[in-house]
Every structure is written in structure tokens, then in C-alpha cells.
Amino acid sequence: MAKITFITSSEEEIVLEGDSGSVMELAVQNGVPGIDGDCGGVCSCATCHVHVIPEYTTKTGEASEIEKDMLELDDNADEYSRLSCQLEITEDLDGIILRVAK
Amino acid sequence: MQNQICVIIGASHGGVNLAFSLRREGWEGRILLIDADPSLPYHRPPLSKTFLTSGEEVEKFSLKPEEAYQKEKIDLLLGQVVLKIDKQLKQITLDNSEIISYDKLILATGARALIPSIKGINTAGIVFPLRTAKDVINIRSAINRAKNKKVVVIGGGYIGLEIAASLRKLEAEVTLLERDNRILSRVTSPELSTFFDGLHKSKGVHIHTSQEVVEIQQAQDENVIICKDGNRYFADVIIIGVGIVLNTELAEAAGLCINNGIVVNEYCQTSDEHIWAIGDCTNHFSPHYQRNIRLESVQNAVDQAKVTAKAINGKKEVYDAIPWFWSDQYDIKLQMVGLSDGYSEVLLRNESINKFSLWYFKGNELLAVHAVNNAKAYVLGTKAIKEHLSINKEKLVNSEFEIKEAITSAGTQSMVS
Ligand SMILES: Cc1cc2nc3c(=O)[nH]c(=O)nc-3n(C[C@H](O)[C@H](O)[C@H](O)COP(=O)(O)OP(=O)(O)OC[C@H]3O[C@@H](n4cnc5c(N)ncnc54)[C@H](O)[C@@H]3O)c2cc1C
Ligand code: FES
Numbered sequence: 001m002a003k004i005t006f007i008t009s010s011e012e013e014i015v016l017e018g019d020s021g022s023v024m025e026l027a028v029q030n031g032v033p034g035i036d037g038d039c040g041g042v043c044s045c046a047t048c049h050v051h052v053i054p055e056y057t058t059k060t061g062e063a064s065e066i067e068k069d070m071l072e073l074d075d076n077a078d079e080y081s082r083l084s085c086q087l088e089i090t091e092d093l094d095g096i097i098l099r100v101a102k
Numbered sequence: 103m104q105n106q107i108c109v110i111i112g113a114s115h116g117g118v119n120l121a122f123s124l125r126r127e128g129w130e131g132r133i134l135l136i137d138a139d140p141s142l143p144y145h146r147p148p149l150s151k152t153f154l155t156s157g158e159e160v161e162k163f164s165l166k167p168e169e170a171y172q173k174e175k176i177d178l179l180l181g182q183v184v185l186k187i188d189k190q191l192k193q194i195t196l197d198n199s200e201i202i203s204y205d206k207l208i209l210a211t212g213a214r215a216l217i218p219s220i221k222g223i224n225t226a227g228i229v230f231p232l233r234t235a236k237d238v239i240n241i242r243s244a245i246n247r248a249k250n251k252k253v254v255v256i257g258g259g260y261i262g263l264e265i266a267a268s269l270r271k272l273e274a275e276v277t278l279l280e281r282d283n284r285i286l287s288r289v290t291s292p293e294l295s296t297f298f299d300g301l302h303k304s305k306g307v308h309i310h311t312s313q314e315v316v317e318i319q320q321a322q323d324e325n326v327i328i329c330k331d332g333n334r335y336f337a338d339v340i341i342i343g344v345g346i347v348l349n350t351e352l353a354e355a356a357g358l359c360i361n362n363g364i365v366v367n368e369y370c371q372t373s374d375e376h377i378w379a380i381g382d383c384t385n386h387f388s389p390h391y392q393r394n395i396r397l398e399s400v401q402n403a404v405d406q407a408k409v410t411a412k413a414i415n416g417k418k419e420v421y422d423a424i425p426w427f428w429s430d431q432y433d434i435k436l437q438m439v440g441l442s443d444g445y446s447e448v449l450l451r452n453e454s455i456n457k458f459s460l461w462y463f464k465g466n467e468l469l470a471v472h473a474v475n476n477a478k479a480y481v482l483g484t485k486a487i488k489e490h491l492s493i494n495k496e497k498l499v500n501s502e503f504e505i506k507e508a509i510t511s512a513g514t515q516s517m518v519s
Contacts, residue, residue: 028167
């Protein structure tokens with residue numbers, strides 16, 4: 001079980017728990033505003049963009065090459081950006097905080 | 103506005119996104135979302151990809167969880183067909199004879215699978231289209247029952263090819279028949295067709311082009327597929343992927359303007375001011391390409407939904423998105439942006455094996471990019487098309503240069519003419 005906190009663009013904090021699937025799926029299942037997941041999680045749409053709060057980047061690891069490239073579609077992307085459909089939920093993600101991209 | 107009602111016909115990528123966007127944009131009235139399909143609305147692209155190969159239930163692919171509809175006060179009416187629209191009375195009629203009045207009506211009726219008129223197609227028991235979750239469940243169980251897992255796919259478009267790739271994963275013996283002289287002929291260049299032809303053949307798919315199926319016969323426990331030139335193919339299961347028929351009958355009977363889809367203006371409004379239409383069933387004018395277009399993609403359904411939700415809430419925004427699309431086959435990810443129709447030149451940029459991009463130009467204008475395992479080309483192509491940037495063609499095809507180095511800023515002429 002991993003506890004994941006989302007901070008939305010209106011500064012609302014949403015705390016969710018999940019044990020499998022992707023972070024995007026968890027967010028969509030619970031209606032986190034700003035995470036749409038239009039392509040269903042295959043790294044094609046970039047509508048699941050989040051910024052990892054810097055202290056948790058060791059937990060989330062690095063984005064793959066295609067993910068990094070796709071992130072460039074969004075002008076607001078930075079070094080902490082991830083596509084949340086590419087973040088698989090495991091115990092390792094327990095406690096992370098993500099800011100939903102604008 | 104509180105006692106107004108917005109009725110949406112079709113609860114798929116278009117209709118569902120519209121319902122949620124309406125709330126986000128401030129619609130306070132009732133929202134009624136109706137679909138003939140009894141399943142909780144689901145993603146369609148996985149149907150020919152991961153849903154076909156996995157043993158998962160359709161719920162795994164839901165667009166939104168059931169609670170989300172309740173939370174946003176969106177009334178879902180599933181398993182019910184709308185039979186009629188009366189635009190004078192502003193009413194619709196359901197198949198249980200119920201009549202519902204609307205203030206705003208949105209048609210997100212999409213399309214259904216085209217079943218070609220082939221002799222014997224309706225009497226052979228194991229012929230399946232692939233457009234709905236039910237279709238996939240039927241295909242999965244037919245293949246599980248089949249003795250030899252011998253499948254013939256009729257149609258070499260994206261869906262036909264994705265089905266072929268998925269069935270190979272399920273270890274079926276797959277033959278794909280295409281009527282034209284190359285696969286993907288209606289949607290991409292000969293260069294990309296050649297690549298996918300080679301890819302599928304290397305994975306063991308038997309591809310036969312210039313094969314027009316004229317008859318299907320049932321013989322003992324096999325089916326014989328007979329082509330115009332006399333060739334015969336044998337199958338336990340036949341899957342049809344030859345295109346779609348637009349669900350425009352309701353709109354047509356209601357007297358809305360139809361021309362290769364329901365005609366909508368730049369705000370997705372139909373010829374009736376109280377009726378909008380979005381997604382696969384529509385035909386719209388593209389300011390970017392300066393012509394009318396009809397698209398079959400998630401992007402178009404979702405983006406038109408957003409524009410429509412805004413318009414209904416009095417925030418008019420012109421729909422001028424650059425179309426994009428993807429297709430996943432084996433370990434190949436194809437990403438496309440723009441429309442290549444009418445191109446005069448296509449340039450190939452090779453990165454490495456199975457990683458390249460095709461850039462379509464009309465003179466010096468970049469029309470579209472088709473990228474294979476190459477998200478960078480897709481992303482930079484998207485920006486270049488959107489912003490009308492100039493491209494240095496010589497640098498573009500030379501992979502010693504980064505793609506970025508080949509793209510110059512708007513208005514400045516490329517060094518190479
Ligand atoms: C197998 C497959 C794979 C695909 N892969 C991709 C892909 O990789 N990428 C991509 O971008 N696109 C893909 N597409 C296309 C994409 O799914 C469609 O463009 C998209 O679903 C269009 O959404 P829509 O809401 O306009 O219409 P549809 O999805 O066609 O939905 C229309 C809905 O309206 C309902 N309806 C129609 N008439 C009535 C009526 N009278 N009463 C009640 N309900 C009615 C139907 O039951 C249906 O559920 C794929 C499609 C298929 C079938
Ligand atoms: S859901 Fe589409 S890229 Fe993540």
C-alpha cells in the first residue's frame with residue numbers, strides 16, 4: 001500500500017492510497033482535477049503531467065526517454081516533471097507528494 | 103440555468119468528456135448522458151490492443167469510475183437507444199417510448215463498424231467486427247474455442263493491423279487480407295506502409311494485398327474466404343476491420359445539415375442553434391488546414407468536447423486543434439501529428455533501427471509528421487506545425503544534426519530552398 005498526495009492547481013491537497021496500477025489510474029479513479037489520462041496510459045497524450053516535489057525524486061526514479069520527450073509538449077515541464085501514467089504504484093512510492101501540472 | 107437540461111447522446115470519448123467539462127465550465131443544470139452500450143463508458147483504443155490480449159474485464163478500461171458521475175451529478179442512462187429527435191419541440195424519444203425534453207442537445211454518436219456486403223457474411227457464424235467491448239469479448243471467446251486458432255483479418259488499416267499484432271501475441275495463426283495494393287493505403291504514405299508490411303511479416307503475419315473478398319462459405323468446421331481473383335483462405339475466426347459507418351441517421355432524420363458527417367461550425371454547433379455535435383460523427387472546417395475535415399480520433403472527440411462545453415457556457419473558443427493520433431503494434435509506437443493529405447514531398451529522418459520519422463511537406467510548409475518509436479520527432483513536429491516554423495530540409499534528414507537544429511523560427515526562411 002502506498003500513500004500518495006496530490007496538490008491541485010487550486011492548492012487542494014488530495015491524499016489517496018493505492019497498491020497497484022499507475023498513479024494516473026489512481027488519480028482518474030478518484031477524480032483528481034487536472035489529471036485526464038486521455039490516451040488511457042500509453043504515454044501518448046501528456047495529459048497526466050505532474051511535478052514531483054524535489055525531495056521525493058529518488059523514490060520516483062527517472063523518466064524514460066520517450067516520457068522525457070513527450071513532456072516537452074508542455075511548456076511548463078521542468079526537471080521534476082513526470083507523466084503519472086508511467087509511475088507504477090509500489091511500496092516504494094509511499095509518502096510521495098505530487099503537484100498536478102497547470 | 104439551474105433548471106435547464108443538457109442531453110448528450112453517446113457516452114464515449116466525446117460524450118463523457120463533454121459531460122465532465124460542462125460541469126468544470128460552470129453548467130449548473132441537469133446533465134443526462136445516454137448510450138446504447140450497457141457497459142460503463144470505456145476507452146476504445148485498448149480494444150484492439152491490450153484489452154484484446156489481456157483477460158481483463160472492461161471495467162479496467164473505464165473512462166471514469168461510476169462514483170465520478172454521481173459526484174458531478176451526471177445522470178447516466180446506459181443500454182438505451184435514442185430513436186428520434188424533434189428539434190421543433192426540443193425533445194428526444196427513447197426506445198422505451200419515453201420522451202425527454204432538452205434545452206441543449208449534443209450528438210456524440212460516433213460511428214459503428216462497417217460490415218461490407220460480402221456474400222455469406224451474415225450466415226457464417228464466426229465473423230466479428232471490432233468496435234465495442236462486447237465485440238472483443240466475443241472475439242476472445244471464439245478464439246479460445248477455435249481448434250486451430252486460425253484467424254483471417256479482413257482490412258489492413260490501423261485497427262486491422264493492431265488486431266493482427268494482438269492475435270500474434272495470443273499465438274494465433276494470422277492472415278491479413280487487404281483490398282488495395284498496400285496496407286494502410288488510405289491513411290499513410292507508401293514508405294510507412296512498407297515499414298509496417300515488413301514488421302508484420304517478420305512477426306509471422308501472412309499479409310496478402312490486392313485481395314478483394316467476395317464470398318465466405320462455411321465448410322464443415324472451417325470457413326473458406328474467397329477472393330475476386332479466385333484465391334481461397336481458410337479460417338476458424340474472421341475479423342472485419344474495413345472502416346466505419348457514421349451514426350448520423352438521427353441527425354439526418356431531424357433535418358440537420360449532413361455532408362460526410364454532421365456539419366458543425368467552429369464552435370461545434372450544428373445547423374440548429376440548440377444542437378451541438380462532437381467526435382467521429384462530425385465534419386468541421388479546420389482554420390489551420392483551410393478546409394473541411396472529418397477525423398476519427400480520441401484527440402478530436404476530447405478537444406471538441408472541451409470547446410463545446412465552453413460554448414454552451416457562453417465562453418466561445420474556436421476549435422483549431424492540430425490532429426494527432428497513435429497506434430501501438432508489438433513494440434512499435436507510431437505517433438502522428440497533422441494531416442499529410444496533399445503532400446508534395448516526404449522526407450525520411452533515420453535515427454536507428456525501428457526508430458525514424460517521416461516529414462510531409464507541401465512546398466516548404468510542414469503538413470504532418472509520422473514518427474516511429476521517436477517521440478522527440480513527434481513533439482518537435484507538433485510545435486513546428488502549430489507555429490508554422492520553417493524547416494531546414496538538409497539538416498532534417500541528416501541525423502548528425504539534432505532535429506531542433508533543423509527547425510528555424512517562424513517567418514525566417516530556411517537556408518536551403
Ligand atoms: C479498436 C479501435 C482502436 C482505436 N484506436 C485508436 C487509437 O489508438 N488512437 C486514437 O486516437 N483513436 C483510436 N480509435 C478511434 C477512437 O476510439 C474514436 O475516434 C473515438 O472513440 C470517437 O469517440 P466518439 O465519442 O466520437 O464516438 P464513439 O466512440 O463511436 O461513441 C459513440 C457512442 O454513441 C452511442 N450511440 C450512437 N448512436 C446512439 C443512439 N441513437 N442512442 C444511444 N447511443 C448511441 C454508441 O453506442 C457509442 O457508444 C480506435 C477505435 C477503435 C474501434
Ligand atoms: S495518460 Fe496519456 S500520457 Fe499519460
